[in-house]
Amino acid sequence: MTTFYFGRLVEMFPFFLSGLWMTTKVAFISLIVCTLIGFVLGMLRANDTFFFKHLIGVYVALARGTPFVVQIFIVFFIFPEWGLQLEPFPAALLAMAIMGSAFICEIVAGGIASIPKGQWEAAASSGLTKVQQLRFVIIPQALKVILPPLVGQYVLLIKDTSVVSVIGVMDLTRVGWVTVMRIPEGLMVFALVGLLYFAISYPLILLSNYLERKMAR
Amino acid sequence: MIEFKGVNKWFDKLHVLNQIELKVQKGEVLVVCGPSGSGKSTLIRCINKLEPIQQGEIVVNGMSVHDSATNLTKLRTEIGFVFQQFYLYPHMTALQNITLAPVNVKKIAKAEAEKIGREKLDRVGLAEKADAYPAQLSGGQQQRVAIARGLAMSPEIMLFDEPTSALDPEMIGEVLDVMVSLASEGITMCVVTHEMGFAKKVADRVLFMDEGKIIETGKPADFFDHPQTERAADFISKILSH
């Protein structure tokens, strides 16, 4: 019996690969977007002269303090009522961007805050602008603090992409659900799904550990 | 060159600068001393706008420091600042520390900036340390690199906030020597320090602060040997007994 289903599973392997591809696409695009937005917000948040420091604080608290599945429902089902109707794929990316940026913003702001105030002052005293202070003096030092948890966050975000299946994106998780309806071998199906997720995240886990050790020196 | 006109500053309720009137002439070497917490750091940090003020005006080279219309970059390129804790950039070599601002603020070509940087390093006696990172240098060497970094913008004014207080005693001399040679070259200097020897040797004037006020100013010999106020006398006897 199991052998029979295993044969079916092998037949369906291309379907799994398409799910893997979709998951990779959602993860890759949203990680890039989250990183860009997260860094910009983190830098603004670490800068006490910006009045919207607290605005970012509220956004971060909301995005971090509510379940991602709720957020994605809001983007997909509620945003249309406010005039923003999106297909599942862009809606998934938008929801990922909103959630992921908030986490990365906090990591970046924390890294920047760990740099002594005197480094800012030394750079400011020599005439560098705020942006130059960040770019040449603060960020290069803060990256040591930022990188290990950032890569760790990437792993979490990749796993969070599985939630996009609830709005109909045909990612790895949804492929698993669809397959289970045809092959009643749940364990085998989801073991394969899990293995494929692991194949993407494990290298990043190794990278995070490596960075952690390297930066500690 | 530097003028304080009725300057007042508060940290919340703490009146940290109280009605400061002060003129520093071009080429003058001013030593600022006083008990810890009297507002010395705050006083010199206001000169390059590391601190805001609430009342009065500070004018440097004709520029009103706290006027938002003043070009802050220009103001700061004319003033070098040396911190007690050095604050060298740890991810850059000594030479990179020095050339960062000339290249990015003054837009001097990299090769030219490096030439100037090496000259400044030579001037503080560290020509051979151009490629060393701060962590590879002693405290005294780091502070000398920090001075060279300040000099790289060819400022007319150098501000020093207790430049030798964080150093082991055996390294104080090498830093003071550099500062003495600067003083003899006509750079306007404001130095917060308790180094009486330095003050007597090069200061044109000593300024004594307590509780945010300028209590007394005078020629170093007069101030240290014949203080006019009890508070100053008290302070001097304390630093002598150390």
Ligand SMILES: Nc1ncnc2c1ncn2[C@@H]1O[C@H](COP(=O)(O)OP(=O)(O)O)[C@@H](O)[C@H]1O
């Ligand atoms: N950023 C700050 N916020 C609040 N209080 C401060 C700040 N910086 C300094 N102070 C206080 O102002 C007073 C003067 O400080 P400072 O100028 O550093 O004195 P000094 O350099 O003479 O030791 C001290 O009481 C200090 O605690």
Ligand SMILES: [Mg+2]
């Ligand atoms: Mg001080």
